[in-house]
Amino acid sequence: xxxxxxxxxxxxxxxxxxxxxxxxxxxxxxxxxxxxxxxxxxxxxxxxxxxxxxxxxxxxxxxxxxxxxxxxxxxxxxxxxxxxxxxxxxxxxxxxxxxxxxxxxxxxxxxxxxxxxxxxxxxxxxxxxxxxxxxxxxxxxxxxxxxxxxxxxxxxx
Amino acid sequence: xxxxxxxxxxxxxxxxxxxxxxxxxxxxxxxxxxxxxxxxxxxxxxxxxxxxxxxxxxxxxxxxxxxxxxxxxxxxxxxxxxxxxxxxxxxxxxxxxxxxxxxxxxxxxxxx
Numbered sequence: 001x002x003x004x005x006x007x008x009x010x011x012x013x014x015x016x017x018x019x020x021x022x023x024x025x026x027x028x029x030x031x032x033x034x035x036x037x038x039x040x041x042x043x044x045x046x047x048x049x050x051x052x053x054x055x056x057x058x059x060x061x062x063x064x065x066x067x068x069x070x071x072x073x074x075x076x077x078x079x080x081x082x083x084x085x086x087x088x089x090x091x092x093x094x095x096x097x098x099x100x101x102x103x104x105x106x107x108x109x110x111x112x113x114x115x116x117x118x119x120x121x122x123x124x125x126x127x128x129x130x131x132x133x134x135x136x137x138x139x140x141x142x143x144x145x146x147x148x149x150x151x152x153x154x155x156x157x
Numbered sequence: 158x159x160x161x162x163x164x165x166x167x168x169x170x171x172x173x174x175x176x177x178x179x180x181x182x183x184x185x186x187x188x189x190x191x192x193x194x195x196x197x198x199x200x201x202x203x204x205x206x207x208x209x210x211x212x213x214x215x216x217x218x219x220x221x222x223x224x225x226x227x228x229x230x231x232x233x234x235x236x237x238x239x240x241x242x243x244x245x246x247x248x249x250x251x252x253x254x255x256x257x258x259x260x261x262x263x264x265x266x267x268x269x
Binding site for chain 1: 166
C-alpha cells in the first residue's frame with residue numbers, strides 16, 4: 001500500500017510542473033549538468049587556470065563554486081529518488097547499463113570529494129581528480145539519459 | 158596510512174554499494190504496489206506506462222524509439238501477451254502481473 005502511495009504521490013507532484021516523471025528527470029539532470037560545467041570552470045579558476053575564460057576573483061569563484069554545487073546536488077535529489085527507488089537497477093541495453101553503473105557512483109564520488117575538501121593532508125592531485133571524476137560521471141549520466149530523451153523521445157517539458 | 162587517508166575511498170565504495178543495493182531493491186517501484194484487481198485499470202495503466210514504457214514509446218504513446226501505439230487495433234490480451242514475451246528490441250516482462258494488466262488496458266484503449 002505504502003509503496004504505491006509514495007510513487008503515485010511523487011508522480012502527482014511532478015506532473016503538476018512537467019508532462020511526466022521522465023521529462024522531469026531529463027530537465028533536472030540538464031540543470032545539474034549545466035551547473036557541473038560551472039563547477040569545472042570555477043574550480044579551474046580557483047586552481048589558477050582559465051583566467052581569461054573565467055574572469056572572477058578567487059573569493060567570487062569560490063562562492064560561485066560552492067553555491068552551484070549545492071544547487072546541483074539539490075537538483076539531483078528528485079532524479080536520484082525516481083531512478084533509484086522507483087525504476088531501480090535495469091540493464092536492458094548498453095545505454096541503460098552505462099547509466100545505472102555511472103549512477104551508482106555519483107553520490108559515492110561526491111561524498112569522497114566532500115571529505116577531502118574538509119580534511120587537510122591529502123596530495124594536491126586528489127581533489128581535482130575527484131572533482132573531475134564527479135563531473136565526468138555527471139556528464140555520462142546526462143548523455144545516457146537526458147540527451148537520449150531529448151533526441152529520441154521529445155524535446156519539451 | 159591514517160584513518161583520514163583511508164576514509165574517502167571507504168566512503169566512496171560504501172555509498173556506491175548502498176546506492177546499488179537501493180536500486181536493486183527499488184522500494185517505491187509502481188510494480189511493488191499490491192494488485193488492485195484482476196482486471197486491468199486503464200487509468201493506473203497510463204501511470205505505469207509513463208514510468209516504464211514512455212522512454213521508448215513516448216509519454217503519450219505517440220512513438221519514439223518504439224512505435225506509436227495509437228490506433229494499432231490490439232486488444233488487452235494481445236497487448237499483455239506482447240508485454241510478457243517481448244517484441245523486436247522490446248524486452249520481455251518490462252511490467253508484470255497486475256501492472257501488465259493495467260498497462261494492457263491503457264494501451265488497448267488508445268489502440269482502438
